[in-house]
Amino acid sequence: MSLASSPINRTARTASTRLIQRILHLDMFLLTLLALLTGIGVVVLYSAFGGQIEPVKDHLARVAFGVVIMVVFAQIPPARLAPWAPVLFGTILAFLIAVLVMGQFGGGARRWLDFGIIQFQPSEVMKLALPLMMAWFLARTPIPPTFRITAIGLLLIAIPVGLIGLQPDLGTALVVGAAGASVLFLAGLRWRYLLLLFGLIASAAPVMWIFGMQAYQRARVLTFLDPNRDPLGAGYNIIQSQIAIGSGGLYGKGWLNGTQAHLDFIPERHTDFVFSVFAEEFGFLGVIAVLTLYLAIICRGLWIAHQAQDHFARLLAGGITMTFLVYSFVNIGMVSGVLPVVGLPLPLISYGGSSIVTLMAGFGILMSIHSHRRMWST
Amino acid sequence: MKLDFLRNFAEERRWIQGRIILVVCLAFVIAAVLVGRMATLQLFEYDRYAARSQDNRIRLAPIDPPRGNITDRRGKVLAENRPAFNLIIVPEQVSDINSLLRQLSAIVELTPKDLARFQQARTSSRSFQEIALKFDLTDIEVARLANDRHRFPGVEVQPRLTRHYPFGGSASHVIGYVSRINEQELRDSDRTRYRNASIVGKTGIEKAYEDRLQGYLGIAQIETNATGRPLQVLHQDHPQSGEDIQLTLDMELQQAAEAALGNWRGAVVALEPQTGAILALVSQPVFNPNQMVAGLDQDTFQALANAPGQPLFNRAISGRYPPGSVTKPFLGLAGLATENFGIHETLNCTGVYNLPNVSRTWRDWRPGGHGRIGFTQSVAQSCDIYFYELAHRMGIDLMHEWMTQFGFGQATGIDLPSERPGVMPSTEWKQNRLGEAWFPGETLNVGIGQGFMLSTPLQLASTTAMMANRGRPIRPHLLLSDNSEPPAPELESLTLKDERLWQLAIDSMVETVHGRLGTARAVGADLPYKIAGKTGTAQVIGLGPDEEYDEEAIEERFRDHAVFIAFAPADNPQIAVAVLVENGGSGSATAAPIGASVINTWLTDLEGWDELSLQSD
Numbered sequence: 003m004s005l006a007s008s009p010i011n012r013t014a015r016t017a018s019t020r021l022i023q024r025i026l027h028l029d030m031f032l033l034t035l036l037a038l039l040t041g042i043g044v045v046v047l048y049s050a051f052g053g054q055i056e057p058v059k060d061h062l063a064r065v066a067f068g069v070v071i072m073v074v075f076a077q078i079p080p081a082r083l084a085p086w087a088p089v090l091f092g093t094i095l096a097f098l099i100a101v102l103v104m105g106q107f108g109g110g111a112r113r114w115l116d117f118g119i120i121q122f123q124p125s126e127v128m129k130l131a132l133p134l135m136m137a138w139f140l141a142r143t144p145i146p147p148t149f150r151i152t153a154i155g156l157l158l159i160a161i162p163v164g165l166i167g168l169q170p171d172l173g174t175a176l177v178v179g180a181a182g183a184s185v186l187f188l189a190g191l192r193w194r195y196l197l198l199l200f201g202l203i204a205s206a207a208p209v210m211w212i213f214g215m216q217a218y219q220r221a222r223v224l225t226f227l228d229p230n231r232d233p234l235g236a237g238y239n240i241i242q243s244q245i246a247i248g249s250g251g252l253y254g255k256g257w258l259n260g261t262q263a264h265l266d267f268i269p270e271r272h273t274d275f276v277f278s279v280f281a282e283e284f285g286f287l288g289v290i291a292v293l294t295l296y297l298a299i300i301c302r303g304l305w306i307a308h309q310a311q312d313h314f315a316r317l318l319a320g321g322i323t324m325t326f327l328v329y330s331f332v333n334i335g336m337v338s339g340v341l342p343v344v345g346l347p348l349p350l351i352s353y354g355g356s357s358i359v360t361l362m363a364g365f366g367i368l369m370s371i372h373s374h375r376r377m378w379s380t
Numbered sequence: 381m382k383l384d385f386l387r388n389f390a391e392e393r394r395w396i397q398g399r400i401i402l403v404v405c406l407a408f409v410i411a412a413v414l415v416g417r418m419a420t421l422q423l424f425e426y427d428r429y430a431a432r433s434q435d436n437r438i439r440l441a442p443i444d445p446p447r448g449n450i451t452d453r454r455g456k457v458l459a460e461n462r463p464a465f466n467l468i469i470v471p472e473q474v475s476d477i478n479s480l481l482r483q484l485s486a487i488v489e490l491t492p493k494d495l496a497r498f499q500q501a502r503t504s505s506r507s508f509q510e511i512a513l514k515f516d517l518t519d520i521e522v523a524r525l526a527n528d529r530h531r532f533p534g535v536e537v538q539p540r541l542t543r544h545y546p547f548g549g550s551a552s553h554v555i556g557y558v559s560r561i562n563e564q565e566l567r568d569s570d571r572t573r574y575r576n577a578s579i580v581g582k583t584g585i586e587k588a589y590e591d592r593l594q595g596y597l598g599i600a601q602i603e604t605n606a607t608g609r610p611l612q613v614l615h616q617d618h619p620q621s622g623e624d625i626q627l628t629l630d631m632e633l634q635q636a637a638e639a640a641l642g643n644w645r646g647a648v649v650a651l652e653p654q655t656g657a658i659l660a661l662v663s664q665p666v667f668n669p670n671q672m673v674a675g676l677d678q679d680t681f682q683a684l685a686n687a688p689g690q691p692l693f694n695r696a697i698s699g700r701y702p703p704g705s706v707t708k709p710f711l712g713l714a715g716l717a718t719e720n721f722g723i724h725e726t727l728n729c730t731g732v733y734n735l736p737n738v739s740r741t742w743r744d745w746r747p748g749g750h751g752r753i754g755f756t757q758s759v760a761q762s763c764d765i766y767f768y769e770l771a772h773r774m775g776i777d778l779m780h781e782w783m784t785q786f787g788f789g790q791a792t793g794i795d796l797p798s799e800r801p802g803v804m805p806s807t808e809w810k811q812n813r814l815g816e817a818w819f820p821g822e823t824l825n826v827g828i829g830q831g832f833m834l835s836t837p838l839q840l841a842s843t844t845a846m847m848a849n850r851g852r853p854i855r856p857h858l859l860l861s862d863n864s865e866p867p868a869p870e871l872e873s874l875t876l877k878d879e880r881l882w883q884l885a886i887d888s889m890v891e892t893v894h895g896r897l898g899t900a901r902a903v904g905a906d907l908p909y910k911i912a913g914k915t916g917t918a919q920v921i922g923l924g925p926d927e928e929y930d931e932e933a934i935e936e937r938f939r940d941h942a943v944f945i946a947f948a949p950a951d952n953p954q955i956a957v958a959v960l961v962e963n964g965g966s967g968s969a970t971a972a973p974i975g976a977s978v979i980n981t982w983l984t985d986l987e988g989w990d991e992l993s994l995q996s997d
Binding site for chain 1: 387393400404406413414418421428430432434436437603604605611
């Protein structure tokens with residue numbers, strides 16, 4: 003009989019798991035899923051960077067920083083976090099205005115604030131700040147929300163979404179809007195309001211098309227509807243991305259062997275289109291594995307929300323998870339041609355600093371909500 | 381909140397939990413949609429995308445095949461592929477292009493044209509693509525660059541094969557030249573043999589035997605990235621070289637003929653009467669085919685095409701001239717064969733000839749005439765009156781029938797492009813061509829090889845060979861084939877009822893060169909062999925009925941063309957020659973010496989040697 007399966011050892015292991023869960027306030031199940039997905043991300047990025055190790059080390063450093071942030075957030079009991087929600091929301095709103103006024107130019111749009119040593123993207127933090135604010139706000143009001151509360155909630159969503167949209171950063175605006183809206187939905191937004199909301203959006207779409215959208219954004223939508231409209235211009239990305247995914251087949255071309263990726267046919271292959279690189283090299287089986295991991299993280303997050311012990315924690319956990327859902331599935335839908343290209347990275351895999359830190363903070367909050375549960379209730 | 385005590389927290393929790401379950405369902409639905417989409421791309425449409433990915437990365441680069449060489453009958457190279465060196469720059473490997481160009485101009489000569497073309501090409505190429513700065517570097521420039529190569533990263537001396545014609549302008553109309561394929565040619569071409577940068581024969585043998593000279597392209601499968609940068613060669617099919625071609629042409633004789641023609645505009649054709657193998661084919665002025673290979677710009681080409689003397693025009697096969705009196709042995713033979721004239725019949729040549737009811741008077745070239753004269757002397761002295769009478773008796777349509785059998789007015793079928801048939805008129809021809817009836821006077825003009833009648837120098841050489849062969853026609857050709865059978869002639873063999881008439885006609889031509897009164901007697905003196913020949917002096921402008929031809933008074937370009945046909949030795953013909961000198965004056969003074977010189981070169985200097993060399997091959 004091996005040592006590992008001895009009753010004494012099992013007790014010791016259970017004890018150590020409990021230690022991590024109770025003392026460090028981390029969720030082992032979620033942590034394992036995150037580690038797997040981030041690990042896949044590192045492997046794919048190494049390939050996407052053409053076998054260069056430096057950017058991968060850079061990426062790992064950011065992941066490590068994200069883990070630290072996650073552990074920190076996991077230590078903050080939800081009740082202690084709640085009062086900070088309006089403060090954080092207000093601050094980030096101020097930053098967003100600052101970005102518009104004096105932001106650095108980056109990627110064709112104003113998104114960055116330069117604080118000397120670090121560059122900082124407030125819209126990225128808003129993905130967390132808005133659901134926090136919405137959860138704080140809606141937990142203090144009756145559930146399901148009344149018409150007046152719903153209207154205020156919509157206003158809270160519209161302001162940051164509008165500011166981010168002005169940068170212009172359609173992708174982030176979409177995710178932030180989805181983050182806020184998902185909290186509203188979880189709070190039990192009545193179906194009739196929901197229908198009304200959809201109606202409003204549908205009727206506003208033509209107006210947005212003409213007055214609210216930049217030419218490049220309109221081109222993206224048209225390209226989505228028909229990528230072959232401009233195969234060497236606006237449609238090029240999506241066509242090449244689909245060729246990459248499709249040519250991966252069942253088993254993929256093998257790690258570091260993706261021709262589409264390594265011969266520069268896939269645009270932005272270490273950020274927005276990293277999934278295409280993965281799908282080309284690891285094939286349909288790899289895709290199923292990654293989709294399963296994403297789905298598992300989402301289910302775990304929703305389980306945490308379900309098990310949460312007050313409205314704020316429930317709404318916040320649900321909101322963070324739904325944001326993650328929208329975030330990851332919109333990206334995958336976009337690179338595979340189901341959705342228009344909106345410029346969103348793939349969470350936990352894409353190369354990029356702000357994104358991974360915000361995500362990890364979110365997961366830290368999720369873990370905090372789960373691990374502070376019993377201690378807080380007794 | 382002040383209303384908290386009214387709230388049912390348990391119900392609110394269930395409310396939210398219900399929504400959470402909805403979201404779980406939603407997540408599964410979306411995941412299912414994505415899995416479906418991925419299955420579509422990666423499983424159901426895999427073949428299509430795999431193919432497109434393959435197309436994306438592999439570029440097929442053609443590799444030009446070496447073109448076949450062209451040699452003369454002795455194996456002298458007339459057209460070959462020679463390495464030329466181009467100066468190439470890869471802009472992305474150069475830090476400061478302008479300073480590089482300054483440094484390079486100290487080593488190689490860079491014209492403003494070179495620099496302008498380079499800058500132009502730079503704007504339309506990608507930075508990793510090679511751009512030619514200068515073509516055809518001299519050996520000294522190549523050596524200098526090799527010396528200083530380390531100083532210039534991004535600069536390469538690139539060898540490539542280019543067509544070279546060692547003899548320059550000599551025989552340029554036979555060999556022709558190659559140049560970059562044009563759009564029309566590319567559209568009609570076999571894509572396994574030609575690409576957009578291929579060279580293709582434009583004229584001469586280069587064009588006629590394009591199919592043999594051009595090989596088949598090789599293909600390199602080159603892996604490229606999205607910007608088209610080549611990364612590695614995955615697979616290579618080697619090109620298949622073109623066939624070499626050996627010509628019947630003898631460069632020694634060709635150059636002798638060119639020298640004999642001197643600075644005259646005109647043509648010389650020499651061939652073997654037994655086979656039709658062309659020994660020399662000269663058209664002057666010549667052009668430099670090496671200049672054509674590099675590619676002329678539109679202006680230079682137009683200037684060359686329209687230059688005085690039209691150097692690009694192949695007079696030997698495309699030039700149509702009134703043959704003049706060289707038609708006389710043939711027409712005379714026809715007159716005797718059709719019994720329009722008796723073999724021993726004579727007439728009294730008074731120097732003038734009149735048709736009934738026609739006011740015009742036709743004159744002999746010799747004022748006062750030749751006196752009483754028969755067939756042989758009429759040919760030898762080129763009596764016009766005899767042939768006016770003969771033509772009058774035969775009528776144009778019978779003349780047409782007979783002269784056509786000799787090949788007048790018909791293409792010989794030589795293996796060169798753009799041969800023209802000339803004209804042997806008839807009543808039908810005039811009706812079709814001009815819509816007019818034939819006048820009897822026009823028959824007399826054709827009787828001395830003038831009027832509507834037009835021949836190419838090649839045609840004259842070919843008919844001369846037929847005379848030498850006593851009625852057996854040949855097809856003039858330039859390809860020296862391995863099998864001994866010469867190509868089949870366009871014409872039928874001509875059999876006469878009285879075969880002795882051939883000898884009579886040939887004797888009249890020998891009399892022309894060797895007779896006491898023969899028009900070409902000046903060239904016939906002291907020859908160890910006999911030449912059968914005939915001179916001709918063809919009018920360029922029609923003279924009025926009573927006008928006299930005064931050479932001094934007439935502008936050079938309106939002077940008569942000098943013509944001479946001959947074969948030799950008369951009893952065992954080894955060579956047949958036709959000479960045409962544009963505005964050369966009289967045939968006997970200008971053309972006959974050229975023809976005799978070509979014959980002499982062949983019979984005394986070259987032929988024996990030729991037999992030996994052909995055997996030793």
